[in-house]
Amino acid sequence: MIPPARAAMRVLRGGSVPDLGIQQLTVGANELIDTIRASLSILEKKKSPVPLFLNGEWGSGKTHSIRLVRALSLESGFATMEAVLNARTCPPNYPQRMMPFMARNIAFGDERGIRSVFGSLMRDDKKVGHALATIGDRSQADIAQAASTLRALASRGETALIGTSAAWRVLTGTDIAHSDYGYRRTKALLRLHWTTAFVRAAGAKGTVLLFDELETIDQLWNRRSRATAYEALGGFLDAPGTWCVFGITERFLRVVREDASSDLYWQASTDGRRFLKMWREGEEELFSPPKVADEDALELAVVVEGMYRDAYPETGDCSAEVRGAVSDWSRNSARNPRRLVRAIVDACDRARPAPGGKGR
Structure with a gap:
């Protein structure tokens, strides 16, 4: 096994950002850190912070800034979910394809991945029972049933069955990932809403949703595809107890500002217009990665x-x-x-x- 310090150096050597020592590797970012902490404070009070858009080209520190948001969020008792977007495997217009990536990358405390996070919560039957009861009235039937199944297995000590249970396919979203039907898109967003509500009821102060490379929205086929993507992004903004952070480049700004000022705004769904309205009215919160003096x-x-x-x-x-x-x-x-x-x-x-x- 590679020692953590050497693993961190391998990541740095490749030009990426290691989770180990991320705050040590951050310089000149006091304003960004203050913004992050202020937004987390709002989220802790069960209010919705303004989405944060980190705007920077390749190598400018955009991904580093996203990793910094993640580290500060976890350190402060929040959960995180993340996805690196692209039009082929993780397209923003198909949240059902995004869900497995986000489930794989969910983090809370020292746990990483939905199996680890939910498995840890399942070990505390009282806590998980409270969480299921708290959000029961707004649960989506299939994912609520899947969580209850895993809870029952854990309470009986059948840990071997937990790893192979079909219920995991529901929690990870792999059961709907390969379908393009519109109702599956809605189902994926509802499952995300359920997951963030469950994690909060189980002890997290909230969930920070991290999306990198949103500029790949310009790879989608046409305006209709982008309208669907804006609808999904608006659905993410509406997830309970969440704060959304997006990594973007000038490519995204050109596309979204043109779409927000065109007739696509009026053709979009309610959630789509909610996302585009920020750009139409100039209410977006843009932040560039700090310059290194x-x-x-x-x-x-x-x-x-x-x-x-x-x-x-x-x-x-x-x-x-x-x-x-x-x-x-x-x-x-x-x-x-x-x-x-x-x-x-x-x-x-x-x-x-x-x-x-x-x-x-």
């Missing part, structure tokens, strides 16, 4: 080098090389944070002895 880059270099030495204590002195990497990056007009982290890790890699004992 020179002093922030030096601070980030110290953090990354420290994490590298935790992973590889045998690494030689590379402070000069790391400072050189920061200096070269600062002279590049793009100032891409992802390339900065890669350059720092590369400088540390060159200072680490090869397995045979010689320097790289």
Whole structure:
């Protein structure tokens, strides 16, 4: 098994963001952190925060910012569900195809994945009984029955059956994922509403829904497909006890603003118009990932080098090389944070002895 510190370095080396140390790796983001905490405070009071749209191009720190939202939410006692959207496998106009991804990526406390999260809750029969009773009057019959089945299995100690029960297909959404019928779209949204209500009744302060790469909405076939996507997005905004956070680029802004000002707005469903209204009336909350200033880059270099030495204590002195990497990056007009982290890790890699004992 790879030690956590080395696993984190592998992720950084690939240009992505590890969950381990995400807050340490965040610099110059005080305004964003304040916005996140303020929205979580609103959600905790059982009110609906304004959806947050994180706008940035490749390598600007958009996905990093989404990971930061996730980390702060979990740390504060909220659950999270997330999906990376694309028109082929996780399209925004078919929430029934999105649900398995979101179920797989649900997190609460130390638990990850719907089997782990629900399995942990099922171990406390009193808590799960209270949760089922609390939301019973608004439960969707099939998912409520599936949860009750799993509860009954757990209460009888039949843990072996829990893992193979067909009820899991209902909770994960895989039973409806491969159907394009409109009623399945509605069913998927109702199941999401049930899941977020259940998790909150079972102890979470709320659920943060994270969607990355929403700009792929422009890959959908036509205006009708986009109208259906706006309807689904409006349905996500309406989920009880949730806050929605979207990662977008300028591509999405061009598409949604054109659609919101066209006749598509009036042709959209009620939920679709709810989503488009933000853009039609300029009420959206846009936030760009924080720019990394020179002093922030030096601070980030110290953090990354420290994490590298935790992973590889045998690494030689590379402070000069790391400072050189920061200096070269600062002279590049793009100032891409992802390339900065890669350059720092590369400088540390060159200072680490090869397995045979010689320097790289």
